[in-house]
Amino acid sequence: MHAWPASEVPALPGQGRDLRIHDTATGGPVTLDPGPVARIYVCGITPYDATHIGHAATYNAFDLVQRVWLDTKRQVHYVQNVTDVDDPLLERAERDGVDWAALAEQETQLFREDMTALRMLPPQQYIGAVEAIPGIVPLVERLRDLGAAYELEGDTYFSVEADPRFGQVSHLDAAAMRLLSAERGGDPERPGKKNPLDPMLWSAAREGEPSWDGGSLGRGRPGWHIECVAIALDHLGMGFDVQGGGSDLVFPHHEMGASHAQALTGEFPMAKAYVHAGMVALHGEKMSKSKGNLVFVSRLRQDGVDPAAIRLALLSHHYRADWEWTDQVLQDAVTRLGHWRAAVSRPDGPSAEALVDEIREALANDLDAPAALTAVDRWAVTQEQQGGTDTGAPGIVSRAVDALLGVAL
Structure with a gap:
């Protein structure tokens, strides 16, 4: 499965700072010190509906992680999955009378287009659950052989x-x-x-549902958690730097995935930090496909909203915070984008050196994007009210906002 095109990340003078970030597993901040290649796994979509703002907020958070690492002159090895076979997808396909595989491909393609528009950096490996099955089956068999899994009426569960x-x-x-x-x-x-908490590793074939050869497990399809474990271990190995996703994945998904990997390898931990983005609400309730209270990125784009404004709306909230999408949130972002573009369009301006330092420090401090936005706001106000004589400053600001915040001015 292919990802989406990468937007260019401008080079900046100097070097960024190591990332201090909140780790769910320890309940506090950790300073990440990856090697020359930083490794991150972010759980992807189940493609039965289009990308909504809640999705975009999560992927924006981990896009910032990558940008901070790139600014420290590291390479980033980023892996993301697509759960392209699962109960919600099959149920939606049956409801709509469409082929489940065609639905998955349609919505995955729309997700790619949304990510491209929002300038999210793509993963190096973008792996669907279906294509990962040949690597999943041996892991389930190994867990069974280790005594960490058992059979129940043809299904295989993790203990x-x-x-x-x-x-x-x-x-x-x-x-x-x-x-x-x-x-x-x-x-x-x-x-x-x-x-009661034991999760499914391999679901035996059911009538009317897709299934694959599971070797000694029999025909069936993989469970949710083992899918991500197989992909992460195959491409990143144990002890990678960040396991990321929305806060609704802390349990059971990330808890179970960690246990699967630890039982398989005898090593600990699966990830050095478990990082989770907050939930986005609409009309007082968390955006949810099951509830249908969604604001779609593609619909906003179709309505003529600049993707840079959508991204600024996401950045105006701390990634760990739960927040609510409103028309005012978007309007504030549109206004801010206009001010910033006007400020960098002038031939000169106030020195930008301190501003770049402020953005770097804010993002290194648990991805404090709102503080970074406030710093750019101050520079733009100074530019508007006082101007400056540094002919390189507008260009540096434009490149810094693009490189570190992913917003093209």
Whole structure:
């Protein structure tokens, strides 16, 4: 599966700072010190509907992570999956009377177009669950052989008790885990499971559903969590730098994925930091495909909204915060974009050296994009009210905003 085109990241004078970021697993900030190649895995979409603002906010956060690393002169190895076979996708295809594979490809392509418009840096590997099946099956078989998985009526489950560190990503109690498991794709009430929290590794073939050869597992399809584990381990290995996604993935997805990987390898941790973006609401409720309260990036673009303004709207909120999308949020971003473009269109201006330093410091401090935006606002106001004599300043500001914030002026 192919990703989307990469926009050029301008080179800036000097060098950025190492990233300090909030780690869900430890509950506090960690300073990441990757080697020459920083490794990041971000969980991708289940493509049964178009990209909404909640998705865009999540991928914007991890785009900033990449930009901070690139500014430190590191390379970035970024991997993202596409869950192109799963219950929600199959249910939507059946509801609409369309082929599930065609629906997945249609929505994945729209996602690519939205990411391109928003100048999100693409992953080096963009892997669908279906194409990952040949690598998933041996991992499930290995877990079974290790005694970390068991069969139940043809399905194969992971035993959470096989990982002594289970729970160290989310730090939730059993009752909270059980509730979230039921809400987020698990089946804690199924009789016969060793533990209600045990997640599916391999689902045996069901009538009317797609299935693949699972070797000794029989025909079927993979569970959600093992999909990401197989892709991450194949391309990044254990101990990669950041596992990313929305805060709704902390449990069960990232908790279960960590346990799968740790049981498979005997190593800890799967990722050095678990980083999660907040949820975006509309009309007082979290944007959700199941609720249908969505603002689509593609619809905004069709309505003539500049993608740079959409990106500024996302950047105006801290990535870990839960916030609400409103018409005013977008209008404020449109206004800000106009001010910035006017400021950098002049032939000279105030020195930009301190501004670049402020943007770098803000982003290195747990991706504080709102502080970075405020710094650019101050420079633009000074430019408007006082001007300056530095003929290189507008160009430097324009390149810094593009390189570090992903906004093309």
